[in-house]
Each structure stands twice: as structure tokens, then as C-alpha cells.
Amino acid sequence: MRRDFADRDELIRYLKVEFADATALDDHVSSTRGGRAAAERTLEKIDPPRYAATRNNLRGKVSRLSAYIRHGVLSLAEVRDKALDMVRSWRDAEKFVNELAWRDYWQRVYAQIGDQVWIDREPYKTGFAASDYADDLPADIEHGTTGLVCIDAFSQELRETGYLHNHARMWLAAYIVHWRRVKWQAGARWFLTHLLDGDPASNNLSWQWVASTFSHKPYIFNRENLERNTERAYCKICPLYRRCDFEGDYASLERKLFPRKPVDEDWGDRFPPARRNGRKGGRR
Amino acid sequence: MSELIVWVHGDCLSPTNPALAAYQDAPAIFVFDEALIASWRLSLKRIVFIYECLLEMPVVIRKGDVAEQLTRFAERHEARRIVTTPSPSPRFKEICAALQQKFELEIIASEPFLDYSGKLDLARFSRYWQTAKKHLFE
Numbered sequence: 001m002r003r004d005f006a007d008r009d010e011l012i013r014y015l016k017v018e019f020a021d022a023t024a025l026d027d028h029v030s031s032t033r034g035g036r037a038a039a040e041r042t043l044e045k046i047d048p049p050r051y052a053a054t055r056n057n058l059r060g061k062v063s064r065l066s067a068y069i070r071h072g073v074l075s076l077a078e079v080r081d082k083a084l085d086m087v088r089s090w091r092d093a094e095k096f097v098n099e100l101a102w103r104d105y106w107q108r109v110y111a112q113i114g115d116q117v118w119i120d121r122e123p124y125k126t127g128f129a130a131s132d133y134a135d136d137l138p139a140d141i142e143h144g145t146t147g148l149v150c151i152d153a154f155s156q157e158l159r160e161t162g163y164l165h166n167h168a169r170m171w172l173a174a175y176i177v178h179w180r181r182v183k184w185q186a187g188a189r190w191f192l193t194h195l196l197d198g199d200p201a202s203n204n205l206s207w208q209w210v211a212s213t214f215s216h217k218p219y220i221f222n223r224e225n226l227e228r229n230t231e232r233a234y235c236k237i238c239p240l241y242r243r244c245d246f247e248g249d250y251a252s253l254e255r256k257l258f259p260r261k262p263v264d265e266d267w268g269d270r271f272p273p274a275r276r277n278g279r280k281g282g283r284r
Numbered sequence: 285m286s287e288l289i290v291w292v293h294g295d296c297l298s299p300t301n302p303a304l305a306a307y308q309d310a311p312a313i314f315v316f317d318e319a320l321i322a323s324w325r326l327s328l329k330r331i332v333f334i335y336e337c338l339l340e341m342p343v344v345i346r347k348g349d350v351a352e353q354l355t356r357f358a359e360r361h362e363a364r365r366i367v368t369t370p371s372p373s374p375r376f377k378e379i380c381a382a383l384q385q386k387f388e389l390e391i392i393a394s395e396p397f398l399d400y401s402g403k404l405d406l407a408r409f410s411r412y413w414q415t416a417k418k419h420l421f422e
């Protein structure tokens with residue numbers, strides 16, 4: 001294939017022809033540039049202490065290194081060393097290195113279980129069986145027309161940029177699995193189509209973590225949590241403000257979303273009896 | 285003729301790729317795995333990102349069936365050995381198995397994030413982290 005292009009536009013025109021099927025799925029191009037030079041510029045801007053203090057906020061100081069790390073443009077070891085070099089005490093980089101470790105962890109699990117990342121690691125701990133969840137992603141989510149300003153914005157950002165902040169991924173995944181009762185696999189496939197950092201390990205296993213098929217409880221959120229961590233950006237202009245699906249405290253949301261789940265049920269880190277013999281905790 | 289070729293794949297798209305670094309004069313190739321792109325339903329933006337990475341690397345770029353393209357490239361260079369970097373993906377294992385029918389395969393890893401070869405409990409992140417933390421910050 002060609003290597004000589006006058007500019008990015010020419011490259012994009014060429015790739016649209018060479019990869020017509022991928023282009024037909026979605027023809028957006030991210031403003032995130034590929035390449036080691038761009039990766040190094042992004043790496044120079046990390047700020048581990050501020051990361052620890054602000055990472056849950058959508059405007060927080062996250063690194064945006066994921067696509068480079070995913071494709072080995074930067075190794076996890078290089079990023080770890082850079083973070084540790086920037087701080088006086090390792091404690092000031094601990095949170096950032098801990099998040100890098102999540103990637104290492106998912107990769108190690110992937111090396112063990114391979115394509116089984118597509119299969120529920122454990123049953124849902126929501127009171128529902130897998131068969132209670134729909135197979136396909138609803139079109140209003142895919143097209144960003146649910147009417148929920150936050151969800152629609154995340155859907156659009158995913159398609160247009162190939163990147164979402166970690167908290168937005170968690171909210172969007174929880175909405176799909178727990179509010180719309182759709183199988184996590186449908187959401188995971190959708191993310192893989194669009195994420196520049198998409199990989200079956202971090203992506204699928206994070207979806208399973210949200211769904212509760214690889215964690216001891218389902219992840220949910222409420223409007224207050226989203227509003228606080230987005231500087232009100234979405235809530236402030238949402239016609240559904242204070243009457244949206246995410247309104248309420250966690251206890252009442254749990255009762256509404258998981259009516260069949262016993263309130264005092266404590267799965268802890270244990271596994272349901274059926275899985276306890278022979279196959280232990282997430283290992284083959 | 286060259287003894288070996290370097291195979292660059294999507295998990296190590298850096299000019300510092302250790303296989304490239306070890307054999308700087310060897311012909312190197314990247315192949316877009318068309319079947320994988322179709323089965324993962326990847327869209328254009330990912331292809332552009334990967335392509336931009338490749339343009340900073342000394343590689344020949346192809347698309348199609350990976351094992352087939354590598355075989356053709358190696359045969360044209362009369363190479364008996366293929367050198368690459370590791371990947372946890374099952375697809376990588378399949379391709380390696382196919383290549384090993386005909387070629388010697390060498391896999392060179394870059395420095396690991398966690399340099400620890402003892403037992404790691406992967407049942408939950410918290411258990412992994414207990415062990416990892418000690419080795420990362422010692």
C-alpha cells in the first residue's frame with residue numbers, strides 16, 4: 001500500500017477507497033493523530049498528582065494516552081517510568097500507575113482466557129438471568145436520540161472522536177446494560193467499532209465489570225454523580241432535568257432497576273455454588 | 285536475499301519496536317488483517333490512526349490474509365525466519381501457528397510493566413494489585 005501522501009486529507013481519501021467496508025460502517029476521522037511523535041507530545045503533558053485529584057471529572061487531567069498504549073506506540077513500562085520520573089515520591093504517581101495496572105491486569109486475563117472474553121465470566125448479580133437481556137443495541141442509543149442529553153452526547157462523541165472519558169464509558173455502559181437491559185456484548189461490540197483504543201481485553205472485561213459478570217455487584221450511578229462530575233454541562237441544558245431516569249438515591253435506583261435482587265444479598269468476592277467447584281475465580 | 289523478515293503487528297506500532305531495533309536492516313512488513321477488521325467491525329477512524337503510526341515506521345504495508353502475505357513476503361526475500369513482538373490475542377497465536385509450519389519464529393518482548401514471574405491471582409484486580417504494588421514501587 002502507499003506511503004506517500006501530501007497531507008492527512010489525501011491519506012483519508014485513499015483509505016476511504018481501500019477500506020470501503022470500514023468506511024461504510026462509520027466514516028468519521030478522529031482529531032487524535034496516530035504516530036510516535038504525537039504519542040510523545042501527549043506523554044509530556046501527563047500530570048500524575050493532578051490526575052489523582054481530578055480523574056473522575058470529565059474535565060479532569062486524564063492522559064488521553066489510551067490509543068497509543070493500546071497499539072504499543074508507547075509501552076506501559078515507558079509510561080510508568082515517565083510518571084515516576086515526574087514526581088518526588090512514588091505516592092504522587094500511585095493512582096496513575098494503578099490505572100495503568102488495570103490494563104496490564106486485563107491483558108493478563110486475556111492471555112489466559114482468549115476469546116472467552118466474549119462470554120459471561122460469571123452470572124449477572126442483578127436478579128436477572130442473561131436471557132432477560134436484549135441481544136441488540138437499541139437504535140436510539142446508537143444514533144444518540146434517546147432524549148437524555150448526556151447519553152446522546154456520549155454516543156455522538158464516541159462516534160465522532162473514538163474516545164470517551166472513563167467515567168462516560170461507565171455511565172454509558174451502565175445505562176445500556178442496567179437501564180435498558182441490553183446484553184453487555186451488544187454495547188461492547190459497538191464500542192469496538194468506534195474506540196481508537198478498543199481492544200477485547202480492556203473493553204469487554206470493563207463491560208463485564210459494569211454488568212456484574214466479572215465483579216461482585218452491578219455498577220450504577222445517579223444524576224447527582226453525573227452532574228457533579230461533568231460540571232453540569234449536560235444536566236444544565238437537559239429538558240428532563242430532575243425527572244430523568246437517573247434521578248434518585250442509590251437505594252431507590254437499585255430497587256427500581258433490580259426488583260428481583262434480594263436487598264441483603266451479599267455475593268462478596270465469592271461465586272455462586274454452581275461455579276465454585278472445579279473452576280475457581282476467573283481462572284481457567 | 286535476507287535471512288529474516290520483521291513482522292510488525294497492531295500491538296506494537298512504535299519505531300522503537302524491539303524486533304525492528306534488533307534487526308535494523310531486515311525487511312519489515314505490516315499487514316492489515318481484513319478478516320479481523322470485518323469481524324471486529326472496525327470503522328475508518330481506527331484504520332487512519334494505525335496508518336498514521338505506520339507512516340513513521342520503516343515498514344511495507346499490505347492488507348489481506350496475514351499468514352499468506354507474510355509467507356509471500358518472506359519467500360520473496362528468501363527468509364527462513366520471522367521476527368516479531370508478543371501479543372495476548374488468540375488471533376496472534378493462530379497466525380503464529382500457521383507461520384511455524386514453514387518458518388522459524390522469534391518473538392522479542394519489550395520491557396514488561398510488571399516484572400514478576402511468581403504466582404499472580406487474577407480472580408479480581410484487587411488481588412493482582414496487592415502483589416503488583418509491592419513489585420512496582422519497591
Ligand SMILES: Cc1cc2nc3c(=O)[nH]c(=O)nc-3n(C[C@H](O)[C@H](O)[C@H](O)COP(=O)(O)OP(=O)(O)OC[C@H]3O[C@@H](n4cnc5c(N)ncnc54)[C@H](O)[C@@H]3O)c2cc1C
Nearest residue numbers: 062063064065066099102103166169197198199202203206
Ligand atoms: C465500558 C468500558 C469500556 C472500556 N474500553 C476500553 C478499551 O477498549 N480500551 C482501553 O484501553 N480502555 C478501555 N476502558 C478503560 C478506560 O476507560 C480507558 O482506558 C481510559 O478512559 C482511557 O483514557 P485515558 O488514556 O485518558 O486514561 P487515563 O485515565 O489517563 O489512564 C492512563 C492509561 O491507563 C490505562 N487505563 C486507565 N484506566 C483503565 C481501565 N479501567 N482499564 C484498562 N486500562 C485503563 C489506559 O491505557 C490509559 O490510557 C474501558 C472502560 C469502560 C468502563
